[in-house]
Amino acid sequence: MIPRHFQITISLLLASVLISGVYIIKLTHKEEAKNLLGADDRPFLPPVEGKQERIRVLVAYDQDRALLWRETDTFMPTERSLRAREVLRAVLALYLQKPSPHPLGRGSGIREVYLVTSDTLVVDTTPEFAEGHPSGILLEEMTLTSLIETLTANVPGINRVKFLVDGKERETLAGHADLMSFYDVPAVHELAKEFE
């Protein structure tokens, strides 16, 4: 004779298995129905507010060993760090086109930009930005000066900038220009004057 309390326990267990099974089948049907209707069309990232703007870009010209201000149109978000990222991407886009006034390695890009404090920015670049950069004091200085000057011209209030490569610190860009230190914007303004 099976004890009564044992019968009750077995019954409860069987009931819970049955209910779970039904629930899982319902969930499966729901997911299948969703897939049949099409992919999830919710936005992956929140929409970025902004508009197309004409920005000033300090472009490096290797042949003339000079930096000159130019204008270009680009989508500019309102949020500061996104704005900084788009400005830097606009500069690199100019260097990656063919023919280029200042050729950089294929795949050079800006991965992310972090506004550490209200006036300090950390720029994370792709590995190709450093690996494919031509080595030489002048060329490396021109790249960094061009990026920082363009950044500060379009995103006011930035006083210090540091560059990372693939999320890590790196001693130099391509053997010469310092990447370990934070670049103070006034020092970069002085550097830019050398190329006028």
Next chain:
Amino acid sequence: MRWTRSIRETPLRLYNPCTTVVLLSCVLLLSPAARSPQLAQDALPQTTPTQQSPPPQQSPAEQTATPKPVQPEYFVLIDPSHGGDDNGAVLGGKLLEKDVTLSFAWRLRSELENRGIAARLLRESDSTISLERRAEAANAQHISLYIALHAGEPGEGVRVYAPLLLSVPPAAGRFIPWEVAQSGSLARSKTFASAVARELTKSGLGAASLRAPLRPLNNILAPAIAVELAANPEEEQAVASARFQNSVAASVAAGVAKVRAQGGQQ
């Protein structure tokens, strides 16, 4: 057993694993491969002019008999940038910057010594030395001037760089931050850079005097400059030519000698 006994009686007891590990460690530590890249800092600067090749090896007897050279009061540390695994720029697709800087360094040393200025190379062979190690070597030797040598595209002639500090040095204190170690010598560095650029221009070599946040210039306590031989992509072999390098070396040495003669002021 006889076999066991014979092993036990071995004087060095090499069969003992611990002894073997200790002996192997000693061998590895004493081997040249285990040592860090050899800086040329052990060889103190010669006060007499020398030829453009490293001095011949002395016999052990000669080494013990030679008195330790006295470090002169004024000497220049020449740093042929890059080396070893770090090729630097590749000029014209085949010429390596590390080779150009090394050959130019020997010529500059010779020119400085011809003017009575003791000089030493930071590397005398194709060895890898980190930027931190270069600055440490310069700071440890209480040098009078540090000259980093480079070669790069584009352009022609020579570019002379004085350091540019990227951040404002803090108020005077007991310690100097590594990134702005140069702050105390910045004015003298600019004096040297201007004098060298002037001499190069005078020689008709075409010189540009610039400033740059270069490593390891900003980490060096003494006056520091960088001299870059500019390579025209169409005539990249020109920077490696003995004639060009000798002219540049003579002008750089003349600039250094002038500043030295005026007591560092110009």
